Amino acid sequence: MRVHLLRAVNVGGARLPMAELRALATNLGAGDVSTYIASGNLMCTPPGGSPEDWAAFDRALERAVEQRFGFFREVVSRSPTDLRDALAAHPFEVLEPKFSHVYFLLQAPDPEAVRAFEDTDWGGDEVRVVGRDLHIRYADGAAGSRITPARVKKLLGHHGTGRNVATVRRLMELSGG
Structure with a gap:
């Protein structure tokens, strides 16, 4: 699965x-x-x-x-195991599940790109790349964030898609994880 x-x-x-x-x-x-x-x-x-x-x-x-x-x-x-591992690796305290996301990248980005991305001023949003997953804690939600799919792809070199931690947890459960 x-x-x-x-x-x-x-x-x-x-x-x-x-x-x-x-x-x-x-x-x-x-x-x-x-x-x-x-x-x-x-x-x-x-x-x-x-x-x-x-x-x-x-x-x-x-x-x-x-x-x-x-x-x-x-x-x-x-895989369901990948989802479980991503949740376990989430580096931020989940204060509000809709503000804590895992952005799943197609591939792990280059370490230099990761350093530059993590050092970028994201206007109060917090980011951390763990393997091929970008973890985000939005200050005020995804809608007004500077973290856009185009910027993620440009700066990290790979496309991806994000889900809040509650959705990730539910997908893990539904898929047998």
């Missing part, structure tokens, strides 16, 4: 019904397909059992979404 996280669906005109996302995953050969809330959280057993197979499934899902809906959305996947 893997958790596949799609960036920025059902916001800003990028409408992706979860029933159709489940159908796309099934058509790509996945089993045990389910979704959680309408924000691009897909749980399934992708075909194949290797990291290369999982990455190929993620790229195929990106292409299928683009072909079917006309917009490209990145997919980042993790």
Whole structure:
């Protein structure tokens, strides 16, 4: 079982019904397909059992979404164990779960990029990169933050997508972690 996280669906005109996302995953050969809330959280057993197979499934899902809906959305996947480890590694006290996020990156960024990113003034938001996960504690929420997907990709070199810690915990539970 893997958790596949799609960036920025059902916001800003990028409408992706979860029933159709489940159908796309099934058509790509996945089993045990389910979704959680309408924000691009897909749980399934992708075909194949290797990291290369999982990455190929993620790229195929990106292409299928683009072909079917006309917009490209990145997919980042993790195992239930990866989600549990990310929650355990969260370096900030969770005062308000909606302000504490894990931003899952496609790959671990270069150490120099991490240092520069962590040294950036994020206007009260706190950041820490642990492996291939960016941990964030927003001062006032994600909406007004300087931490945007474009800046994350530019500064850390990889795209990703974030979920608050409550959603990460629920995805871990639903996926068997």
